[in-house]
Amino acid sequence: MAPAAPSASAVPSAPADDPNASPDAILVRRTLAEIAPVSDQVTSYFYSLLFVRHPDLRGLFPVAMDAQRDRLLKALLTAAEHMDSPAVLTGYLRQLGRGHRKYGTQATHYPAVGEALLGALSRYASSSWDDETEGAWVRTYTTISQIMIDAAAENELHAPAWWQAEVVSHDLRTSDIAVVTVRPDQPYPFVAGQYTSLETPWWPRVWRHYSFASAPRPDGLLSFHVKAVPAGWVSNALVHHARPGDVLRLGPPAGSMTVDHSTDNGLLCLGGGTGIAPIKALVEDVAEHGHRRPVQVFYGARHDEDLYDIETMLQLQSVHPWLAVRPVVAEGPSQGLTGQLPEAVREYGPWHEYDAYLSGPPGMIRSSLDALKGAGIPLERIRHDSLEELVGAIG
Ligand SMILES: Cc1cc2nc3c(=O)[nH]c(=O)nc-3n(C[C@H](O)[C@H](O)[C@H](O)COP(=O)(O)OP(=O)(O)OC[C@H]3O[C@@H](n4cnc5c(N)ncnc54)[C@H](O)[C@@H]3O)c2cc1C
Ligand code: HEM
Numbered sequence: 001m002a003p004a005a006p007s008a009s010a011v012p013s014a015p016a017d018d019p020n021a022s023p024d025a026i027l028v029r030r031t032l033a034e035i036a037p038v039s040d041q042v043t044s045y046f047y048s049l050l051f052v053r054h055p056d057l058r059g060l061f062p063v064a065m066d067a068q069r070d071r072l073l074k075a076l077l078t079a080a081e082h083m084d085s086p087a088v089l090t091g092y093l094r095q096l097g098r099g100h101r102k103y104g105t106q107a108t109h110y111p112a113v114g115e116a117l118l119g120a121l122s123r124y125a126s127s128s129w130d131d132e133t134e135g136a137w138v139r140t141y142t143t144i145s146q147i148m149i150d151a152a153a154e155n156e157l158h159a160p161a162w163w164q165a166e167v168v169s170h171d172l173r174t175s176d177i178a179v180v181t182v183r184p185d186q187p188y189p190f191v192a193g194q195y196t197s198l199e200t201p202w203w204p205r206v207w208r209h210y211s212f213a214s215a216p217r218p219d220g221l222l223s224f225h226v227k228a229v230p231a232g233w234v235s236n237a238l239v240h241h242a243r244p245g246d247v248l249r250l251g252p253p254a255g256s257m258t259v260d261h262s263t264d265n266g267l268l269c270l271g272g273g274t275g276i277a278p279i280k281a282l283v284e285d286v287a288e289h290g291h292r293r294p295v296q297v298f299y300g301a302r303h304d305e306d307l308y309d310i311e312t313m314l315q316l317q318s319v320h321p322w323l324a325v326r327p328v329v330a331e332g333p334s335q336g337l338t339g340q341l342p343e344a345v346r347e348y349g350p351w352h353e354y355d356a357y358l359s360g361p362p363g364m365i366r367s368s369l370d371a372l373k374g375a376g377i378p379l380e381r382i383r384h385d386s387l388e389e390l391v392g393a394i395g
Pocket of ligand 1: 211226227229231
């Protein structure tokens with residue numbers, strides 16, 4: 001879990017010299033380098049072109065195009081920059097294409113976005129723009145959009161574009177954290193550790209990500225742990241307004257922070273704040289698979305009273321001898337450890353035979369990644385979700 005951290009720039013960091021880059025990639029990167037200093041203008045111009053030329057598409061986007069508006073363009077540019085890494089890109093773009101069905105995106109909309117992209121790039125990269133560069137961008141955009149279009153078309157055969165989900169219970173655990181449980185209108189297949197995108201009736205077309213707080217359940221219900229962030233639109237609606245009977249919309253499941261059942265490695269899980277939700281789902285998943293793999297959970301919060309789900313975690317620990325749960329509180333006094341999660345984890349171990357799962361605010365994920373690498377866990381055995389999934393996957 002990683003709260004949305006809108007980035008300041010739509011343009012990926014300046015590409016390093018790569019002797020194996022294809023001719024198209026070299027041209028694409030040259031454009032990106034030229035537009036990097038004016039990325040905000042590129043984003044604004046891109047959307048202006050799109051909506052002036054295709055006013056019908058405006059209705060697919062939220063009324064207020066907030067700080068997150070650069071995500072579409074940023075993903076597009078990052079994907080273009082990394083067209084030479086097709087394995088990682090294809091998985092990401094297929095998930096993105098499936099996820100676009102909930103916005104009402106059709107295959108016929110892709111050329112409009114492509115035209116706006118080329119219009120914005122040619123205007124702001126005018127010194128390096130020429131026919132060859134235009135050709136490189138057309139080929140790159142065509143490849144990217146075709147992967148998304150094909151994935152959406154295949155997905156249409158067996159899954160709805162979105163699910164309606166009725167709130168069946170709402171449990172305010174602290175003044176700003178609620179556990180919200182919903183009943184989807186159709187079966188909702190997912191794997192423990194994944195997340196969904198969610199839209200509330202109060203903010204149409206504003207979608208945010210929330211992790212499933214349980215492994216799939218026989219009754220088909222889905223639970224989320226939501227923390228209301230200051231001035232946050234969707235989180236405040238879910239914590240302070242949602243009531244049983246309200247109907248939300250869910251997009252498809254996403255994310256790869258799932259248990260690798262092909263190994264017997266232990267699981268080292270770090271959950272900060274509501275990041276404990278998917279960790280609890282992972283514990284349930286291990287329990288259901290019946291393997292006695294050691295699972296060590298470090299549950300971090302600022303104060304003791306913020307450990308809103310500690311009772312559930314301790315209850316799981318009492319029935320599963322392979323599970324250890326350690327609360328870690330930044331500002332004591334505490335019933336558990338005092339300090340930051342990464343330091344607490346460093347004091348235990350060794351962790352060589354563990355896979356690591358990190359879930360929480362971006363700062364916690366970054367510092368935990370460093371600590372775990374230092375403790376000898378290779379990067380490929382550390383799983384976490386992040387908004388910048390593509391960037392993270394490419395490294
Ligand atoms: C993969 C993934 C899984 C997630 N799972 C969960 C989950 O299980 N539970 C959960 O509660 N959230 C989760 N989040 C975060 C969630 O998607 C939203 O970002 C969050 O609820 C804020 O949305 P909002 O619409 O209320 O705030 P916005 O309207 O998007 O933001 C309003 C303001 O608050 C700031 N802000 C955003 N997040 C925070 C924060 N954490 N602390 C302080 N300020 C902030 C923004 O920068 C902005 O200025 C997850 C995010 C990701 C990417
Ligand atoms: C190759 C082309 C495209 C790429 C790489 C892309 C990428 C993205 C990304 C990364 C997001 C952020 C949210 C998410 O992950 O779902 C997004 C949002 C969105 N995209 Fe796309 N997109 C593309 C094409 C399109 C097209 C053709 C449309 C239809 C007009 C479209 C409509 C939207 C809408 C409505 C949103 C939500 C915006 C918001 O929440 O503010 N996208 N896109």
